[in-house]
Amino acid sequence: MSTEPLSEPLRNPLSLFDVRGKSAIVTGATGAFGRGAAIALSSLGVNVTIAGSSRDELDAVAAQITANGGSATCVYARPDTLADADRMRDAALAAYGRIDQLVIASGFNKAGFIHEMAYEDWQGVMDANVRGAWFMAKSVGTYFIEQKVKGKVLLMSSVRGRHGNISGYTAYCTSKGATDALTRVLATEWAKYGITVNAIAPTVFRSKLTAWMFGDDELGQATRARSLARIPLGRLGEVEDLIGMAIYLLSPASDFCTGQIMYVDGGFTAG
Numbered sequence: 104m105s106t107e108p109l110s111e112p113l114r115n116p117l118s119l120f121d122v123r124g125k126s127a128i129v130t131g132a133t134g135a136f137g138r139g140a141a142i143a144l145s146s147l148g149v150n151v152t153i154a155g156s157s158r159d160e161l162d163a164v165a166a167q168i169t170a171n172g173g174s175a176t177c178v179y180a181r182p183d184t185l186a187d188a189d190r191m192r193d194a195a196l197a198a199y200g201r202i203d204q205l206v207i208a209s210g211f212n213k214a215g216f217i218h219e220m221a222y223e224d225w226q227g228v229m230d231a232n233v234r235g236a237w238f239m240a241k242s243v244g245t246y247f248i249e250q251k252v253k254g255k256v257l258l259m260s261s262v263r264g265r266h267g268n269i270s271g272y273t274a275y276c277t278s279k280g281a282t283d284a285l286t287r288v289l290a291t292e293w294a295k296y297g298i299t300v301n302a303i304a305p306t307v308f309r310s311k312l313t314a315w316m317f318g319d320d321e322l323g324q325a326t327r328a329r330s331l332a333r334i335p336l337g338r339l340g341e342v343e344d345l346i347g348m349a350i351y352l353l354s355p356a357s358d359f360c361t362g363q364i365m366y367v368d369g370g371f372t373a374g
């Protein structure tokens with residue numbers, strides 16, 4: 104029997120999830136996942152810089168974080184330009200003096216069949232889901248590299264990065280396929296700096312984006328039934344289903360995991 108002293112992760116596995124005192128930027132923090140991630144991180148002692156263009160909703164998220172004993176700094180913006188992304192980075196540095204984690208949770212969908220939809224609608228989805236992520240990665244990644252921070256980046260993909268959909272998803276599926284590719288290429292480009300980049304790919308979970316799928320009108324019921332038929336665990340998701348994976352990908356527990364698309368989808372992609 105070995106008498107070697109046990110390593111810290113074996114003796115105290117929860118230390119792998121210790122993120123106290125870190126600083127995170129969360130875009131789309133007015134949305135379901137962004138809000139959940141920001142609050143959960145703050146509950147673990149992370150100072151959060153939260154961004155979103157809906158001022159009242161962002162203030163409400165900040166108030167909840169403060170009431171829960173955390174610290175939040177608001178930036179009222181979407182990452183529409185590199186200057187917007189830089190503003191979020193600079194606000195985090197001004198408030199907390201460091202950035203360790205980047206959560207890109209801003210995103211959008213506008214469904215439409217390709218033969219009917221306007222090019223501008225396709226571009227709008229691509230801009231929200233891909234261009235915004237690229238600006239955030241460029242801005243915060245440059246800081247990570249220059250300051251030698253082994254940062255953690257989390258993108259939001261979807262099972263739609265891998266699967267098509269009959270509901271008019273040429274923009275959304277294309278944008279999520281691009282999110283997967285961006286995740287992998289950033290991971291490989293930044294591995295030498297010790298920066299990890301991963302994505303969560305959920306199936307449908309309850310949010311502003313999907314509220315209609317939880318409704319009782321005909322379209323909601325039909326879409327829900329079609330989704331449920333493909334989910335072995337037999338239900339749609341809730342934000343809480345994604346938090347464990349998010350914390351894993353943003354904590355030292357995932358230091359040897361990069362470039363991965365993590366499916367948290369009730370088994371959708373298994374079948």
Ligand SMILES: NC(=O)c1ccc[n+]([C@@H]2O[C@H](COP(=O)([O-])OP(=O)(O)OC[C@H]3O[C@@H](n4cnc5c(N)ncnc54)[C@H](OP(=O)(O)O)[C@@H]3O)[C@@H](O)[C@H]2O)c1
Binds near residue numbers: 136157306311
């Ligand atoms: N819900 C699902 O079933 C599901 C499934 C798979 C993947 N996802 C992905 O998960 C991420 C988070 O989505 P969610 O469901 O939490 O959505 P959500 O509740 O709608 O939140 C998304 C947030 O993004 C911001 N946003 C909206 N339109 C935007 C645009 N055109 N450009 C930039 N930002 C915009 C909004 O904040 P402001 O209005 O305050 O700016 C909004 O609060 C997205 O990338 C989404 O594609 C969601």
